[in-house]
Amino acid sequence: MRAAAARDHGILLVPVLLVAALSLSTDTFLTAGNLVNLLDQGVVVGLLACGMALCVICGVFDLSVGAVLAVSAVVAVTVTRSSGVPAGYAAALATGALMGTTTGVITMLSRVHSFISTLALSIVYRGLALVITGGAIVYPHAHQLDAFQRLGGPTVLADVTAPTLLLAGVAAFCWILLARTTLGRCVYAVGGNAEASRLSGVRVGAVRVAMFALSGTCAGAAGLVMAARGGSAQADLGTLLELTAIAAVVIGGTSILGGQGTVWRALVGVLILTLISNGFNLLGWNPIYKQLIEGLLILTAVTLDQMLRRRSR
Secondary structure: OHHHHHHHHHHHHHHHHHHHHHHHHOOOOOOHHHHHHHHHHOHHHHHHHHHHHHHHHOOOOOOOHHHHHHHHHHHHHHHHHHHOHHHHHHHHHHHHHHHHHHHHHHHHHHOOOHHHHHHHHHHHHHHHHHHHHOOOOEOOOHHHHHHHOOOOOOEEOOOEEHHHHHHHHHHHHHHHHHHHOHHHHHHHHHHHOHHHHHHOOOOHHHHHHHHHHHHHHHHHHHHHHHHHHHOOEOOOOOOOHHHHHHHHHHHOOOOOOOOOOOHHHHHHHHHHHHHHHHHHHHHOOOOHHHHHHHHHHHHHHHHHHHHHHHHHO
């Protein structure tokens, strides 16, 4: 029981300590502007982490999400230019869902480990983004720019930004799926023991393809947010963000072996990484050391997960 409690709720102590330390060391951390900025900074990685958490809990990895983000952003701008902003927004989400489904189907049919197959597909998708853009930056038409950027800029509900609300909605959906649906129970079962799940009648391949599809949709939403914020898109958008998303999921306490984890803990991992980045900016520290701290956090999280698993046996 103690091991389970430590895995489930011990991670909350880290952001509490970080908030306390930053509040005492700088006068600007607790200002309204910085707190709004803090939430906004974590949106893109948070969206990717929601989808990544679903995949990791289900026992697979999705290293293609950074490239899916880029393609979705490029498609959003391209469709906006020809068909308008609403069509561009819808196209980004549809592209993410389609590419995620494609990734899942290829991974299941090829029977190649998801780490390798999604890494290969990420290269393919980056190439697709280059083909679509011709290596150039794409922009909406000048008269479309304000409407296109509405998702990234305006604030609602006392300075909480639209992207932050989008993340909250996506996280709530993923939480309900895992905690309150039959599909969610199947996700945990497949991640815990795929063969036993198959023998019990669970369609393992279909469950994993569904998680890849949702991961791709989350990546499409993240690409849309990045394109809306910048008012443009390019093929190298979101490079290596998939690794940051995996880091957030692992730091949040989701087991890399599958079958254990929650979306809220993945978001706590995102918060920890965002607090560290924000603290380095506010304190003017060399960002080189930020990578060292993040790497140590990942190593600590994985080691702790292994220790807790051994104790529970």
